[in-house]
Amino acid sequence: MNAPSAPTPPPPPQPSGRRTGRRPGRADTRAEILAAARGEFAERGYEQATVRGIARAAGVDPALVHHYFGSKERVFLAAMEFPVDPSAVVEHVVAGDPAGIGERLARFVLASWEAPEVRERLLAILRSTASSPEMAALFREFAVTILVRRVAPAVPGPDAELRVELAFSQVVGLAMARYVIGVEPVASADPETLVAYLGPTFQRYLTQT
């Protein structure tokens, strides 16, 4: 996943190689930037982390980070290797008739997880989230800044962020039960059956009806 070398001061127990020396090859430079980004995001949080700081930690020019990734959010998603575009959640789920938001979310979640290459990557994220404090910190930043803050404004009523996170928790829990723990019958239940049960849960969390 990332480079070896000496452990750096504060960050958690992961070989989060934060080297300062420049690397020659392009693939190496990109990997170097991503390793530095994981360290920065985990340590400072998404809001406090900067492209400049990531560049410094990677020993490259900030322009190179922009060149490779474009924006801080793009660096972040690449650092997490997150396989779903969060904008798609907003576009396909939040936009549209509020009465159908729960079912749209359930359908979106199942469709994403049922795609083998997406599932594989999401599972890797979930597994390392459970075992690595650095990955848990990254995932926390992701959930809050990329998902919750973007979806909550579209959610009416009090406790909007909390309720978005409860929907998120049901997504994570379904993934754990169906794909990680693999408990039957949920593990091999038909996606449409799951949509029928999960849709109303999401609907109530997101619209309180």
Next chain:
Amino acid sequence: MNAPSAPTPPPPPQPSGRRTGRRPGRADTRAEILAAARGEFAERGYEQATVRGIARAAGVDPALVHHYFGSKERVFLAAMEFPVDPSAVVEHVVAGDPAGIGERLARFVLASWEAPEVRERLLAILRSTASSPEMAALFREFAVTILVRRVAPAVPGPDAELRVELAFSQVVGLAMARYVIGVEPVASADPETLVAYLGPTFQRYLTQT
């Protein structure tokens, strides 16, 4: 499923080695039986595993397994170091007015997780479930045979087992979001606030109303 010398996952202090030689001390014998039990349950599943097989794998007499633990279920719970008595779920949650089952389950779950020593152990189980196939297999057996099959008969309507597992998945997801990922505001939300939101979710899964 797992090799005797395989390195165990980081979190729990769990030597999953399946040794066959007898151990002298009593503490060692008990630990030996539990290590053998983890292997047997993970490999054969709860139903197929036997006290006799566990004793054989541990190199002890079956009577000794009964002496230490009493029953297969007790061996299993001890092997998982599961900190909550599953009978309590049935007693405190399933029994009683069906109209209150969702709220009772939410309250039971929060009360369990908020007790530090219970939380610590549940987190260890959750973390190792995500990283170790053996622990995932144990947890799967636990969920199905100890929880789902015991609760489902009390749940009316079709897909009873599936719906019990969806409630289970919301419990696991809440634990992931609140305690593992630690996403705010759910991480520090007041338990009663969570009960108010989670209760209706459990209620609908368990009674379809």
